[in-house]
Amino acid sequence: MSARSGSEPSHGSHRLKQPFVFRRHHFTVTGALDYVFFLFGGAASTWLALLILLRGFSLGWWQVATLLLFWCVLSYLALPRLHRILSQIYVPNYFIGRTRTSDGLLGDPVNLAWRGSESQIHHAMKAARWSLAEEITAASTWWTIVSTVSRRSYPEAPVSPLLLFGRRQDFAYQQEVDGDPSQRHHVRFWKCPKGWLLPGGHQADWLAAGTYDKSVGLSLFTLQFTHKIDENTDLERDYIVDSVTAAEPAVNIDHIEDFSTGYHSRNGGGDAIITDGDLPIVEVGKVVPDDSDYPERLDYVMDATVGIEHGHSVKALTKTLWSKRPLQTLLGAALVLVLLIFQALGVTSVLLDWNGIRTEFSLLTQFADLSSHDRELRIGAGILIGISLLIGCLQVAASASVIRGSNRARLWILALSTISIIVSMANYFTGDRELATNGYALTTIALQVTVLLSLSSDSSRLFTRFSTAAQRAERQDRALED
Incomplete structure (x- = not known):
């Protein structure tokens, strides 16, 4: 065994045909979107904590369990994100x-x-x-x-x-x-x-x-x-x-x-x-x-703005990167699927209550006799089911793509979660206080907020952006070989 001093190993004979550089400080539209999602995550998590606290006031002895849930949301979701946002303002960003x-x-x-x-x-x-x-x-x-x-x-x-x-x-x-x-x-x-x-x-x-x-x-x-x-x-x-x-x-x-x-x-x-x-x-x-x-381990840190110029092929980079997916990325992708199942159960329960749908439609349209409109009502319900299934399939595909390292899929899921939370906020602040007492609605909001926080975290953002860049470089390498 030969001893080596002062030099690092090559880690294999396959080297990059061109230096693979991952840059994170240049302004891009993607970076701006990430910053918006990051900031909104702080506001959404704070709002969720307040909703849970309000929910506890109507539960009697169950207030103890609600306070425990409030502590979990406040300490593990809201406060870390708020600290991160505020500390960017007052904590020096140079060596001290x-x-x-x-x-x-x-x-x-x-x-x-x-x-x-x-x-x-x-x-x-x-x-x-x-x-x-x-x-x-x-x-x-x-x-x-x-x-x-x-x-x-x-x-x-x-x-x-x-x-x-x-x-x-x-x-x-x-x-x-x-x-x-x-x-x-x-x-x-x-x-x-x-x-x-x-x-x-x-x-x-x-x-x-x-x-x-x-x-x-x-x-x-x-x-x-x-x-x-x-x-x-x-x-x-x-x-x-x-x-x-x-x-x-x-x-x-x-x-x-x-x-x-x-x-x-x-x-x-x-x-x-x-x-x-x-x-x-x-x-x-x-x-x-x-x-x-x-x-x-790889001779790079995913968070660093460094060029990978030695040692590993791009294929080795992407393989190792995917095997060490951040916990936040796995959690966010998994919760998308949980949220999808949860929402599917809610939609199914509504559709099974056909008489309830007919009554709501009667109130909305002011039709006393629905016999002549039953066919249109069924067609409308079928269209809604089809749209729900399509959105569900897209969410499943996006979740799988995020696990594989797709930055575009991550942004798409973040956009859907943000829109859903904004709609819930608008309903709440315009007078729909049922969100603070409806367990199903509150659980849905909690899942959406957790998805937003997980996939807008630094670890998830850097993982998907680095993975996307690595996959692009791998395709370029294969094109050069061909």
Whole structure:
């Protein structure tokens, strides 16, 4: 086995015929639509929470269950989206030594810098007995819940995403404490942009944020269940440095004193933070990695504005991308099908009540005798059934296309959900207060809002846009081959 230092593997002989570049900061009509859907999702989720709260006032002892549902909608749907919208206004978008949560709030402090290649970092961390955290998928999320409830060990449990340089961490490492998934050391890593320097002109290849999870509790800002960190983040910073230097003699430490002012603050979960402002720089350039130090993952971050110029064919890119679909995308596509079934049951129940339809038609048309209009009424009902079936088939096709990575199908579903919610809002604010008491109508609105939030999230947006670009590049490659 040959040792390689300072260079990354090729990951296969098939290379892109042209660099595959995914750009996200150029203004486009698609981007404008996404922004509108994103903003409307915040308003719709807030309105849904208020409807549920009003519903509880008419349920007597069932108010307790309604309040629980109100908390779920408020903490997991409304508040995260509202925080994200507002934090775009008041949270700085340049480097201030802090990460940001996916909701846009200030997150954990950046307390480590690294010099060296990714493979050298992997080698040093593995030598110090740290475990590479898995990515957040439907499977890893499920096993995280199971391990937390049953207190079973899960050394590779995923960590929540934090953002730096406008993108999520490239990878993360962790160590469980006594096999308890609620307590762990963990550190996230971000690749620095090419040519970027730390304040003061210091060079670094990677930045990292290390904290210690001490328990599970409620977030102060979003009211969600989350890990609570130990407030003295300097202890975790020093623990990471000590564990790596003890395990790998080739690692050296450079120290920047007073890199930032020592401060007391809070992270995105509302946990207190205390730091002296020093920044250790971990030098791993002399570490000699081996083949096992190259994890089986793509050399790109979906959130990053980078060109994929090395290593993977477009076919490999799209295959790996589809196998790691974001949880929000799967949830949104699945809820479209649930919503379709739910609505089909409602339409069926109405159609089965033929006498009720005749009565409504009589009131609308003021015809006392419907015998001469029965044929027209049946034709009209048949047309409505046909339209419903057609829309249902289109929604099923769109849902499948979203799972496959179609950005156009995602936008189409978002447009339908937005129109449906706007119609419901218009009915409510023009006097139809039945929405706050009708369980069927409220459930339909809740499903529509959840679809809107899921498919307008950053993860879903970037996944479908990246997938669409990758598929287009794959077709171009096939055309060149032909």
